[in-house]
Amino acid sequence: MIKLKEAHFLSSASNFRQAPQAECAEIVCVGRSNVGKSSFINLFTGQKGLAKSSSTPGKTQLINFFNLVFECNGERVPLKLIDLPGFGYAKVSKQIKASWEKNLLDFLCQRRSIKLFLHLIDSRHIGLENDRRVEEFLSSIKLGDQKILKVYTKADKLKNGEKKRFLARGEILISTLKTEHTMPLQELHLKIFQDALGRE
Numbered sequence: 590m591i592k593l594k595e596a597h598f599l600s601s602a603s604n605f606r607q608a609p610q611a612e613c614a615e616i617v618c619v620g621r622s623n624v625g626k627s628s629f630i631n632l633f634t635g636q637k638g639l640a641k642s643s644s645t646p647g648k649t650q651l652i653n654f655f656n657l658v659f660e661c662n663g664e665r666v667p668l669k670l671i672d673l674p675g676f677g678y679a680k681v682s683k684q685i686k687a688s689w690e691k692n693l694l695d696f697l698c699q700r701r702s703i704k705l706f707l708h709l710i711d712s713r714h715i716g717l718e719n720d721r722r723v724e725e726f727l728s729s730i731k732l733g734d735q736k737i738l739k740v741y742t743k744a745d746k747l748k749n750g751e752k753k754r755f756l757a758r759g760e761i762l763i764s765t766l767k768t769e770h771t772m773p774l775q776e777l778h779l780k781i782f783q784d785a786l787g788r789e
């Protein structure tokens with residue numbers, strides 16, 4: 590039995606060098622702008638305003654670190670959750686965008702304490718070119734002690750039949766609105782906790 594006991598914002602960084610010291614296993618949310626990465630953090634921690642979300646793509650512009658503490662069989666287990674800016678959107682010049690993306694890619698490659706990459710995908714739009722690029726990139730940099738997990742967002746926009754098909758395939762389907770036919774929070778906690786720590 591595990592329980593999420595604490596979740597706090599730690600700090601922000603714009604690149605790998607500014608990141609806080611790596612003290613524990615880390616989980617990072619990766620995906621297109623507006624897919625629901627920041628909303629996922631709020632759902633996962635049960636704190637609505639912890640990560641800033643917005644209907645305007647490009648809301649998250651820095652690498653944001655959150656400290657979590659789980660309790661597992663009486664033991665306190667720290668983990669870090671990381672929110673990233675999205676790929677593929679920014680109302681800035683091409684040059685600035687390229688430098689942001691380079692910072693992100695460098696961070697993902699170099700931050701060895703990341704043990705779990707959560708690739709968030711909009712459940713209505715499977716197989717987009719941008720998502721295929723993210724998937725290829727993550728597979729190409731992944732080390733032996735790192736895992737990739739796909740998380741399908743915005744389930745409330747799907748019909749019930751479509752939701753059930755995701756679940757029948759064993760996919761992780763979530764929603765910040767209607768949680769019917771989505772993965773229960775306790776199950777999501779357990780899956781992500783175990784994958785981040787390499788536990789079975």
Ligand SMILES: Nc1nc2c(ncn2[C@@H]2O[C@H](COP(=O)(O)OP(=O)(O)OP(=O)(O)O)[C@@H](O)[C@H]2O)c(=O)[nH]1
Nearest residue numbers: 623624625626627628642643644647648649675765
């Ligand atoms: N209907 C619905 N809307 C959602 C869900 N999750 C997120 N959203 C909405 O989608 C929009 C984008 O959410 P964010 O969490 O800011 O997305 P993000 O991936 O962090 O975006 P960037 O920071 O721009 O990369 C917001 O308007 C959210 O309210 C969901 O499960 N269902």
Ligand SMILES: [Mg+2]
Nearest residue numbers: 626627648649
């Ligand atoms: Mg965001």
